Amino acid sequence: DAGVTQSPTHLIKTRGQQVTLRCSPKSGHDTVSWYQQALGQGPQFIFQYYEEEERQRGNFPDRFSGHQFPNYSSELNVNALLLGDSALYLCASSLARGIRDTEAFFGQGTRLTVV
Amino acid sequence: AQSVAQPEDQVNVAEGNPLTVKCTYSVSGNPYLFWYVQYPNRGLQFLLKYITGDNLVKGSYGFEAEFNKSQTSFHLKKPSALVSDSALYFCAVRDPLYGGATNKLIFGTGTLLAVQP
Numbered sequence: 631d632a633g634v635t636q637s638p639t640h641l642i643k644t645r646g647q648q649v650t651l652r653c654s655p656k657s658g659h660d661t662v663s664w665y666q667q668a669l670g671q672g673p674q675f676i677f678q679y680y681e682e683e684e685r686q687r688g689n690f691p692d693r694f695s696g697h698q699f700p701n702y703s704s705e706l707n708v709n710a711l712l713l714g715d716s717a718l719y720l721c722a723s724s725l726a727r728g729i730r731d732t733e734a735f736f737g738q739g740t741r742l743t744v745v
Numbered sequence: 746a747q748s749v750a751q752p753e754d755q756v757n758v759a760e761g762n763p764l765t766v767k768c769t770y771s772v773s774g775n776p777y778l779f780w781y782v783q784y785p786n787r788g789l790q791f792l793l794k795y796i797t798g799d800n801l802v803k804g805s806y807g808f809e810a811e812f813n814k815s816q817t818s819f820h821l822k823k824p825s826a827l828v829s830d831s832a833l834y835f836c837a838v839r840d841p842l843y844g845g846a847t848n849k850l851i852f853g854t855g856t857l858l859a860v861q862p
Contacts, residue, residue, distance in 0.1 A: 634788070663849060672835055672852030673789070686849050720788055722850075733779060734850060736788040 632657060633663045634723050634737035643711050651706040651740045655723030661685075662704040663734065664696060665720040673720055679704050680726055708742075716744045749819075749836045751853035758826045759861050766821040766856045768836030777839035778819045779850065780810055784832045792834075793850070795819060805816045826860045833857050 635654045643649050653663050661680045665673035675688035675733075679698035698704045707717055718741050722734035748771045758764045769777045770776055777796055781789040793804025800812045821834060832859075837850040 636788075665850075672837075672854050673850075675840075675849040675851070678849060688849065726768075733791050733794050735791060736781070738788045741786075 633733050634721055636719075636721050636737035636740050638740060639738065640741045640743075642745060645711055645713060645744055646712050648707065648709045649711060649742060651708075651719050651721075653693070653706070653721030653723075653737060655702050655704070655706045655721075655734070656735045658701050659723035659725045659735070660687050661724045661726050662698055662702065663722045663724070664704070664706045665722065666690070667718040667720055667739070671716070703732070711744045716742060718742075747838050747840050747851050748846045749778075749838050749846040749851060751834075751836055751856045753856050754854075755857040755859060757859045757861065760823050760828050764784060764823050764826045764830070764858065764860070765861075766836075766858060770817050770819060770836075770838050772838055776819075778812065779818065779839070780804065780808070780819075780821050781835045781837060782832050783835065783853075783855075789835065789852045792821070801840050822851040826858075828860050828862050831858055 633656050637652045643739045663678040664676040667673040676690050677687040682698045693709045695707045718739045720739045721737045724734045725732045750769045779794045780792040782792055784787050792808050793802050795802050795812045803809045808823050812819050833855045835855050836853040840849045
């Protein structure tokens with residue numbers, strides 16, 4: 631059973647460019663969340679997708695956007711990249727079951743470096 | 746606002762000794778608490794969670810955590826540390842804003858556990 635997979639694993643972009651990161655959730659999971667982990671920090675919630683809609687959003691600008699596809703996979707898009715966007719981007723999947731929903735399983739992350 | 750605090754940036758322990766990694770929380774309502782571990786250049790791995798029930802929660806790799814409501818703490822423990830336990834440990838709380846639906850996690854800043862042989 632494949633866990634959460636993310637691609638690419640590493641990425642280098644130039645300031646001002648746009649980037650798309652991809653995530654395939656664990657088999658059977660229907661909810662995808664994205665987190666940004668800056669060096670030396672804990673992960674910060676960006677947003678969450680459920681039933682192809684953004685369900686919750688953290689304190690991130692509109693430059694950060696996403697999408698969820700019918701097969702539950704997801705993309706994170708970041709426009710007009712800034713140096714401060716350099717971080718490890720983590721995707722987490724879970725299964726929504728109301729109060730007893732499952733814990734989140736994380737992918738290996740995509741290391742984004744903006745130069 | 747919901748939050749967790751990990752007061753120690755680093756914990757050093759000798760192999761074979763018991764270890765404790767501290768976490769305190771601040772939430773409104775019932776807390777849903779988690780511990781995750783992160784090895785270098787890897788994602789987060791789930792260790793254990795507290796939703797309700799027994800205050801002592803057992804998890805993966807011999808780890809356990811004790812929920813203490815009066816002290817608003819959720820410390821991670823292991824009776825005998827291994828060198829391979831050396832990693833970054835994160836405490837997290839689920840933000841209950843959306844009721845029972847799957848919610849976002851709010852993480853602490855992490856504690857680096859170093860186990861010396």
